[in-house]
Amino acid sequence: MKVRTRFAPSPTGLMHIGSVRTALYAYLTAKKSTGEFWLRIEDTDRKRLVEGSVEDIVSTLRWLGLNYDQLVTQSDRKDTYQKYARQLVDEGQAYEKDGAIWFKMDLGGKTVVTDLVGERVFTFENKNQKDFVVLKSDGYPTYHLAHVVDDHLDEMSPIIRAPEWISSLPKHVQLFEAFKWQIPQYAHLTMILGSDRSKLSKRHGAKGASEYSREGFLPEAILNYMALLGWTPKSGKEILSLDEMVAEFDLKDTHLSNAIFDTVKLEWMNGEYIRQMSDAELTKRLREFLIGHPSITLKIGSVVPLIKERIKKLTDFIPLTYFIFEEPEYDIEIFKKIKIEAQGAVLKTIVGKLESMEKPWKADNFEEIFRNLAKELNIPVREMFQLIRVAVSGQLVTPPLFETIELIGDRNVLQRIKFVITKYFSVV
RNA sequence: GCCGCCAUCGUCUAGUGGCCUAGGACACAUGAUUCUCAUUCAUGAAAUCACGGGUUCAAAUCCCGUUGGCGGUACCA
Numbered sequence: 001m002k003v004r005t006r007f008a009p010s011p012t013g014l015m016h017i018g019s020v021r022t023a024l025y026a027y028l029t030a031k032k033s034t035g036e037f038w039l040r041i042e043d044t045d046r047k048r049l050v051e052g053s054v055e056d057i058v059s060t061l062r063w064l065g066l067n068y069d070q071l072v073t074q075s076d077r078k079d080t081y082q083k084y085a086r087q088l089v090d091e092g093q094a095y096e097k098d099g100a101i102w103f104k105m106d107l108g109g110k111t112v113v114t115d116l117v118g119e120r121v122f123t124f125e126n127k128n129q130k131d132f133v134v135l136k137s138d139g140y141p142t143y144h145l146a147h148v149v150d151d152h153l154d155e156m157s158p159i160i161r162a163p164e165w166i167s168s169l170p171k172h173v174q175l176f177e178a179f180k181w182q183i184p185q186y187a188h189l190t191m192i193l194g195s196d197r198s199k200l201s202k203r204h205g206a207k208g209a210s211e212y213s214r215e216g217f218l219p220e221a222i223l224n225y226m227a228l229l230g231w232t233p234k235s236g237k238e239i240l241s242l243d244e245m246v247a248e249f250d251l252k253d254t255h256l257s258n259a260i261f262d263t264v265k266l267e268w269m270n271g272e273y274i275r276q277m278s279d280a281e282l283t284k285r286l287r288e289f290l291i292g293h294p295s296i297t298l299k300i301g302s303v304v305p306l307i308k309e310r311i312k313k314l315t316d317f318i319p320l321t322y323f324i325f326e327e328p329e330y331d332i333e334i335f336k337k338i339k340i341e342a343q344g345a346v347l348k349t350i351v352g353k354l355e356s357m358e359k360p361w362k363a364d365n366f367e368e369i370f371r372n373l374a375k376e377l378n379i380p381v382r383e384m385f386q387l388i389r390v391a392v393s394g395q396l397v398t399p400p401l402f403e404t405i406e407l408i409g410d411r412n413v414l415q416r417i418k419f420v421i422t423k424y425f426s427v428v
Numbered sequence: 429g430c431c432g433c434c435a436u437c438g439u440c441u442a443g444u445g446g447c448c449u450a451g452g453a454c455a456c457a458u459g460a461u462u463c464u465c466a467u468u469c470a471u472g473a474a475a476u477c478a479c480g481g482g483u484u485c486a487a488a489u490c491c492c493g494u495u496g497g498c499g500g501u502a503c504c505a
Contacts (some may be wrong), residue, residue, distance in 0.1 A: 008505095009505095010505050012504090042505065044505085045504055045505065048504065048505080098503080099503085100503050101503095120433080122432070122433080123432085124431075124432075125431080128431055128501090130501095133502085133503045134503095135503085136503040137503060138503080140503090142503070142504085143504075143505050146505095162505095163498085163499060163500095164499055164500065164505085165500090165505090166432065166433070166500075167431070167432055167433090167499070167500040168500080188433090190433095190434085191498065191499070195439085197497065198498090199498085199499090225440095228440065228441085229440070232440090232442070236442075236452075238453060256433080256434060257433090257434050257435065257497095257498095258434075258497080258499095259440065259441090260439060260440080261439095262439050262440070262454075264439080264454065265439070265440065265453080265455080266454095268453090268454055268455085269454085271466095271467095275467075307466090308467090309465095309468090310465065311466090320465090367463080371463095381463070382463060382464080385463035385464075386464065388463090389463075389464065395464090395465095397464055397466090398465075399465085399466090400464090400465095401463055401464075402463080
């Protein structure tokens with residue numbers, strides 16, 4: 001049987017981070033059996049439309065690499081839904097009331113549907129059902145009619161969707177039967193919850209998927225993390241590419257219980273991807289990411305190897321390295337944390353050593369020189385290095401000192417240390 | 429309320445009757461490496477498998493009930 005799946009968001013705001021998983025599972029299911037993956041815009045609720053939503057959904061899917069084979073929009077098919085609603089009325093399976101068309105539910109017997117997720121079986125007593133609207137008085141279909149008509153016409157199966165649709169199953173089954181259409185296979189996913197176990201929302205720090213992009217998360221990491229929130233590959237691998245997921249994915253192995261979204265683990269995974277990336281690739285990503293940022297120059301490439309193991313998100317790059325590109329701010333209090341007496345005099349000695357070094361400076365030479373100097377002055381090596389670090393960067397934490405000094409260059413380094421001496425230690 | 433689903437370390441999970449005195453990952457703690465931070469490595473703490481009954485020689489695994497959580501109950505999706 002041909003497999004074709006779709007991701008069907010309604011354009012009522014930014015694409016939610018939780019939807020990434022729904023889209024991903026639909027994509028994986030399709031690609032695993034060399035089927036098609038479509039994007040369908042469910043814009044039948046005209047009142048809730050939010051401008052720019054479609055663009056956000058489209059660009060987010062592109063960013064993630066979840067490429068769809070076809071894009072359809074429900075409002076384009078208004079006539080089709082009306083035709084089928086009409087047909088139901090003509091056949092006596094629906095009726096008009098208050099300008100809307102209502103489907104007549106059969107209240108006898110049960111509805112039994114086997115779901116692809118965990119092969120569980122949903123059973124509903126039809127006596128609990130009631131008639132429902134299929135075509136609203138504004139002429140647009142409700143979700144139920146649109147789902148049945150679209151997924152039949154587009155030959156979608158399986159239907160991969162959020163769990164809130166489970167209780168609508170009797171409606172959908174009876175609609176398919178009313179049209180004498182084959183009922184597709186269904187796969188109802190679980191809910192993704194926030195840390196307090198309520199539905200994941202902005203309150204939990206969960207944002208639109210595109211906002212994660214802006215915060216310096218990598219699409220690979222987002223995809224990988226979301227995939228594991230409800231699915232464990234048979235291989236047990238934790239880090240896997242889209243292609244590897246396609247190879248291993250199976251809706252059968254998808255979980256039955258809700259999962260809590262954990263930003264901390266997402267960040268760990270993002271860092272994992274950053275560390276595994278080649279320097280060239282990371283440089284390229286940072287360049288794209290930092291477009292427009294004032295402190296960024298062509299020097300990024302040489303900084304990347306120094307910070308690769310120190311950042312978890314692309315945004316971390318800026319606070320960690322800004323002092324390389326521009327003059328740092330100094331705070332006299334920081335110097336007090338360094339356990340060296342007469343810091344001004346020591347710094348002066350350091351300047352002397354630096355000035356006598358051959359130019360251009362090479363990182364390799366610094367370590368030996370300053371270790372010896374520390375010994376001469378009877379200062380712990382660690383404190384010596386910290387003093388230089390703070391004098392050059394204004395920070396207690398930086399990328400490796402000597403490589404950083406080399407990057408900043410002799411002129412700037414000497415200028416900074418001299419500035420610190422005159423400003424804070426007044427040694428003339 | 430009614431209907432439906434779910435229930436293993438804080439979190440993501442492995443586990444489909446014996447291999448489980450429950451394994452891995454994140455986070456956490458300690459130690460090693462180290463110029464800071466990070467990385468890496470080692471070690472540790474962390475789950476009476478929600479609870480109560482069954483079934484069985486044997487249950488985290490099967491059955492029933494309870495409790496809890498979540499979803500649905502719209503001319504929203």
